[in-house]
Amino acid sequence: MSRVLVTGGAGFLGSHLSDKLLNDGHDVLVADNFFTGSKENDQHLSQNSRFKIMRHDVTFPLYVEVDQIYNLACPASPIHYQRDPVQTTKTSVHGAINMLGLAKRVGAKILQASTSEVYGDPEVHPQPESYWGRVNPSGIRSCYDEGKRCAETLFFDYRRQHNLRIKVVRIFNTYGPRMHPNDGRVVSNFIVQALRGKNISIYGDGSQTRSFCYVDDLIAAMTSAMDTSDGFTGPVNIGNPSEFTMLELAEMVLRLTQSKSAITFSPLPQDDPKQRKPDITLAQNSLNWQPKVGLEDGLRETISYFKSKLL
Numbered sequence: 001m002s003r004v005l006v007t008g009g010a011g012f013l014g015s016h017l018s019d020k021l022l023n024d025g026h027d028v029l030v031a032d033n034f035f036t037g038s039k040e041n042d043q044h045l046s047q048n049s050r051f052k053i054m055r056h057d058v059t060f061p062l063y064v065e066v067d068q069i070y071n072l073a074c075p076a077s078p079i080h081y082q083r084d085p086v087q088t089t090k091t092s093v094h095g096a097i098n099m100l101g102l103a104k105r106v107g108a109k110i111l112q113a114s115t116s117e118v119y120g121d122p123e124v125h126p127q128p129e130s131y132w133g134r135v136n137p138s139g140i141r142s143c144y145d146e147g148k149r150c151a152e153t154l155f156f157d158y159r160r161q162h163n164l165r166i167k168v169v170r171i172f173n174t175y176g177p178r179m180h181p182n183d184g185r186v187v188s189n190f191i192v193q194a195l196r197g198k199n200i201s202i203y204g205d206g207s208q209t210r211s212f213c214y215v216d217d218l219i220a221a222m223t224s225a226m227d228t229s230d231g232f233t234g235p236v237n238i239g240n241p242s243e244f245t246m247l248e249l250a251e252m253v254l255r256l257t258q259s260k261s262a263i264t265f266s267p268l269p270q271d272d273p274k275q276r277k278p279d280i281t282l283a284q285n286s287l288n289w290q291p292k293v294g295l296e297d298g299l300r301e302t303i304s305y306f307k308s309k310l311l
């Protein structure tokens with residue numbers, strides 16, 4: 001059993017990860033500045049003596065004693081990471097330096113929650129880990145994309161220079177219960193709009209694609225990546241390769257919620273990737289993992305969560 005630090009553990013993925021780690025018998029310490037996360041996400045864990053949550057911004061040093069670190073701290077939705085873009089880059093870059101410094105001092109294993117955004121608006125489809133990406137270095141998404149790319153660089157340099165035990169996972173679009181109703185990402189937006197009878201807001205003509213992974217599948221892959229032998233560093237893609245257009249997603253949400261909402265179209269934001277789909281061959285082979293939950297089943301779970309939240 002290990003003492004595990006989860007940065008960003010009050011967020012959507014971090015709260016599910018904390019559940020899994022506690023279930024697996026570990027002690028969990030969450031460090032979060034509550035920029036997009038909230039204590040409410042971890043409320044059900046507050047009575048667990050193996051769980052602790054502290055307000056902390058990862059751009060500042062942190063001195064704790066742990067065996068493993070999952071570095072998830074970073075706003076993930078475009079509207080939130082673009083709200084204070086300088087802080088977003090600092091969170092990825094200074095946050096990575098501090099967490100790597102901590103891992104180095106205490107000899108902890110450390111996993112970075114990287115992203116499919118490192119591939120930018122990709123010319124290679126689906127995206128394998130060997131693809132270096134097509135990222136605008138000075139656009140409105142760059143604070144997130146380049147911050148995450150630099151964090152990967154730091155992870156691999158701490159490995160080469162200090163022999164740290166690192167794991168880098170590149171997460172593709174993931175959804176599920178505990179996404180914030182105002183999170184701004186497409187799945188939560190469409191579900192909340194459909195349940196409230198508001199227009200479904202498609203950006204662009206809806207022909208852009210994403211591949212959506214249900215949160216439970218994602219968390220299983222993340223902990224499997226942490227448990228690989230020290231020789232395995234990644235980067236490894238984790239996500240569900242079933243690809244959908246945003247129009248298909250909107251229609252599926254309307255059908256499953258039996259909503260009468262209309263669909264509206266507005267301009268596509270700058271640098272919005274046109275297509276995205278993970279090549280998960282490496283994850284299948286090295287983590288012995290593959291996603292189990294299809295989009296329709298995952299949406300049903302997520303819709304019933306939002307129904308209970310919005311009532």
Ligand code: NAD
Pocket residue numbers: 007008009010011012013014031032033034035036037038056057058059071072073074075076077091095113114115116170171172173174175
């Ligand atoms: P989220 O916004 O729900 O969670 C992020 C958490 O990090 C929040 O609790 C927030 O308060 C915290 N945080 C932000 N800045 C911080 C700072 N400076 N110090 C401490 N805490 C800070 O998003 P999520 O979907 O749970 O994403 C978690 C991680 O996974 C992020 O690093 C994100 O980039 C990555 N990721 C997520 C997805 C996805 O589809 N959900 C895809 C790719 C990568």
Ligand code: UDP
Pocket residue numbers: 060061062063064097098099100101102103104105106
């Ligand atoms: N750090 C931290 N916790 C620790 C050890 C280090 O937050 O337990 C931070 C420290 O602030 C430092 C950063 O991690 O700036 C990088 O540490 P490292 O030892 O790699 O570099 P150095 O201290 O030599 O700059």
Ligand code: UDP
Pocket residue numbers: 077078173184185186187189190201202203204208210246268269272273
């Ligand atoms: N999107 C949309 N309507 C929304 C929110 C997002 O059409 O209300 C689109 C967005 O332009 C993008 C896709 O859905 O093409 C996924 O957006 P999201 O912000 O969820 O994730 P990311 O772009 O980071 O993959």
